[in-house]
Amino acid sequence: QVQLVQSGAEMKKPGASVKISCKASGYSLTNYYMHWVRQAPGQGPEWMGIINLGDNIASYAEKFRGRVTMSGDTSTNTAFMELRSLKTEDTAVYYCTRDGPIKFDRWGQGTLVTVSS
């Protein structure tokens, strides 16, 4: 069955970078786009961007442009999201979620990123 399994929790200092992985099983990454969405504590979801893993072309939310890079490795069926120049406000759970004929139909379990000095 379709599953998205994300990498584990991360603790980072302000100014550092974090790279989260999202391994897909049960389907080929190249057949679907992938969104990344984050959710700060007590807040609603916030869309970060989307990537076509067939050609690695991504589109990012204006808020994150210049600080985020989404990518994929088709050989391991894994998507990645890197966020740089971390601030304490970036503390959140980060999710990968699939985009196909039905958008956001499958989600990873989430990766908690804590940014603290």
Place this chain on the structure above:
Amino acid sequence: SYELRQSPSVSVSPGQTATISCSGDVLSRRSASWFQQKTGQAPVLVIYKETERPSGIPERFSGSISGTTVTLTISGVQADDEADYYCQSTDNSGASFIFGGGTKLTVL
């Protein structure tokens, strides 16, 4: 900017019907979805394209649209339905995705 507005909370007794609304100008032009999120879990899609239900979602979850408001209706509410519910749509171009602020459903 594009905004989706939801009431912060709704409370119903078991067996009753819960209605959760989401309003925004873009909803008259762009498709909407609903997500259920239980504490500590990832969101789960319960309605897409305003009225469609993904496989595996109980029939008591239904969606509707009127003008610039979409509504999620849960009939015969169960204790297990207690969760946060978020609506989602896009901006006018369809290139950027937005979420409502969420409605906390409490089952009394």
